[in-house]
Amino acid sequence: MSSDLLIVGAGILGLSHAYAAARRGLKVRVFERSATPLGASVRNFGQALVTGQPPGPMLDLARQSRDIWAHWAQACGFQLKRNGSYLFARTEAEEHLLEAFCAGRAREHGYNVALLQGAALNDLYGGQFRHHRAALHGEDDQQLYSREAIPALINYLAQELNVEFHFSTLVRHVEPGQLHSTAGRFRGEQIIVCSGHDYQTLLAESIAPLNPQICRLQMLRARPRLELNLQHAVLTGLSCVHYGAFADLPQAAPVQAQILREAPHLHEHGIHLLISPTPHGDLIIGDSHDYGSDASPFNAEQVDDWLIELAEQTLGCTLQVLERWQGVYGSRGPAPFSFVQAAAGISIALMHTGVGMSVGPAMAERNITALWGPAC
Numbered sequence: 001m002s003s004d005l006l007i008v009g010a011g012i013l014g015l016s017h018a019y020a021a022a023r024r025g026l027k028v029r030v031f032e033r034s035a036t037p038l039g040a041s042v043r044n045f046g047q048a049l050v051t052g053q054p055p056g057p058m059l060d061l062a063r064q065s066r067d068i069w070a071h072w073a074q075a076c077g078f079q080l081k082r083n084g085s086y087l088f089a090r091t092e093a094e095e096h097l098l099e100a101f102c103a104g105r106a107r108e109h110g111y112n113v114a115l116l117q118g119a120a121l122n123d124l125y126g127g128q129f130r131h132h133r134a135a136l137h138g139e140d141d142q143q144l145y146s147r148e149a150i151p152a153l154i155n156y157l158a159q160e161l162n163v164e165f166h167f168s169t170l171v172r173h174v175e176p177g178q179l180h181s182t183a184g185r186f187r188g189e190q191i192i193v194c195s196g197h198d199y200q201t202l203l204a205e206s207i208a209p210l211n212p213q214i215c216r217l218q219m220l221r222a223r224p225r226l227e228l229n230l231q232h233a234v235l236t237g238l239s240c241v242h243y244g245a246f247a248d249l250p251q252a253a254p255v256q257a258q259i260l261r262e263a264p265h266l267h268e269h270g271i272h273l274l275i276s277p278t279p280h281g282d283l284i285i286g287d288s289h290d291y292g293s294d295a296s297p298f299n300a301e302q303v304d305d306w307l308i309e310l311a312e313q314t315l316g317c318t319l320q321v322l323e324r325w326q327g328v329y330g331s332r333g334p335a336p337f338s339f340v341q342a343a344a345g346i347s348i349a350l351m352h353t354g355v356g357m358s359v360g361p362a363m364a365e366r367n368i369t370a371l372w373g374p375a376c
Contacts, residue, residue: 003027003164006179006188008171008202011041012356013349014194015153016364019072022161024368024375029164029188030157031171031181037150039196040329040356043219045276045284046146047233048358051085051138054244055109058336058355064362069142072361075160076152078144079279085141085233086116086124087240088314089134093258094237097251098136105249112139128228128316143233145278146357174202176344190371193348197295197330206342210333212352216295217327218303219286221278222311222319230277236314238272269303273310282322285311295328329354339367 005021007014010032021028048069053059073080089095095117102115116124116135124135157163166183173180174191197214199207224230240246241256259267266272270289277283288303290296304324312318333352337359340348349367351360369375 002187003029004189005029006186006191007031007194008174008179008192009194009196010037010154010165010167011039011194011196012150012360013351013364014192015150015157016068016361017192017194017349017368018157018163019153019161019361020365020368020375021372022157022163024372026372027162029166029186031166031169031179031183033168033170035168037154040327040354042146042150043325043327044146044354044357045233045274045286046144046149046357047085047274047276048142048144049085049138049233049243049355050140050358051087051111051113051136052239052243052245053355053358054248055105058244058359059109061359061362061366062355063140064365065359066140066142068361068365069144072153072156073144073149076149076156078149078152080149081143081231081233081277083232084137084139085143085235086129087136087138087235087237088129088132089136089237090132090314091237091255091258092133093251093254094240095133097237097240097246097249097255098134100249100251101246102136105245111245113137114139125228125230131316141233143276148279171202174346176346189345191346192367193342193346195348197328199330203342203346203348206340206348207350210338210340210350212330212350213291213293213332214295215329215331215354216290216292217287217329217354218299218307219284219325219327220304220307220321221282221284221323222308222321223282224315225318225320228315228317230275230283230315232277234273234275234314236273236310238266239274242272265306269306271303271306271310273307273314275311275314283311283319285319287327291331295326297326299324299326329356337363
């Protein structure tokens with residue numbers, strides 16, 4: 001039972017590494033403790049954002065990942081919206097920040113964006129968003145429905161690239177060249193652990209120096225009470241103090257000050273609004289951010305109420321909540337991501353932010369290139 005690569009975890013990082021290796025003709029096995037992926041990769045918004053990434057490595061990875069997602073959507077047959085996102089400025093300070101971004105950083109680093117104001121904003125979705133001051137159209141941003149895209153990617157890897165999956169299989173221990181699991185012992189030239197926010201089951205001693213934390217999110221799925229037919233991912237100026245493309249600009253300080261002055265509860269609970277349409281007419285809405293060494297299982301109804309209120313204000317319509325759940329992802333490590341060599345032939349791939357869908361595919365391609373060289 002020898003393979004070129006053994007991967008622990010079938011989330012987006014594990015699947016991305018499996019794809020990068022399998023397309024080089026390598027024999028790959030993937031181990032997942034549950035019967036289907038249940039972690040951050042299926043609980044998220046499915047937003048693969050380029051616009052929000054800061055200049056430098058994260059922006060480069062997001063752009064490269066964009067092309068990989070396009071290939072996967074075509075090969076796997078899942079829906080991928082490639083028409084971008086809209087980030088709405090609700091206040092004068094948010095509008096000034098977007099104007100400064102477009103005039104400076106966007107031009108300098110080639111962000112593919114357009115700022116809609118006046119008549120252009122009023123024409124958007126038949127005037128549904130005219131109560132905002134401006135909208136930044138991030139034209140390179142993509143959006144997918146993770147609950148359908150991740151299983152479709154797994155099926156493609158298994159059927160077309162001969163990746164062998166072992167679901168409902170707990171990996172108990174890894175050592176150079178060997179993996180011990182509830183399905184038996186397996187041999188592999190390389191082992192990559194993509195265990196998400198589980199920092200204790202495997203290689204805890206190698207992970208501990210990173211001092212990672214866990215971020216817990218409150219999220220919803222809702223249906224608008226009018227025929228909105230939303231086809232774009234939606235954000236607001238709240239995201240400008242969260243995403244690196246905007247947060248360090250001088251014009252972000254007044255936005256943050258206004259939030260602290262007028263809505264301190266949003267800052268306290270890390271709330272910034274994201275809305276993603278599903279292929280079925282529903283909307284995924286969130287989120288809040290609660291950091292710690294463990295994820296409390298208890299959601300606050302008040303946080304959900306604030307999220308719903310923000311979403312209804314942004315969309316200009318009322319919502320019917322269909323589902324509520326908790327997202328959990330790894331966060332606050334020494335960098336946005338880590339690739340740690342734990343032992344000979346054993347490495348760990350970890351995200352320390354919530355942008356795994358945006359940069360994970362290219363991050364994995366880079367890691368596999370470091371191990372086996374570029375693909376032919």
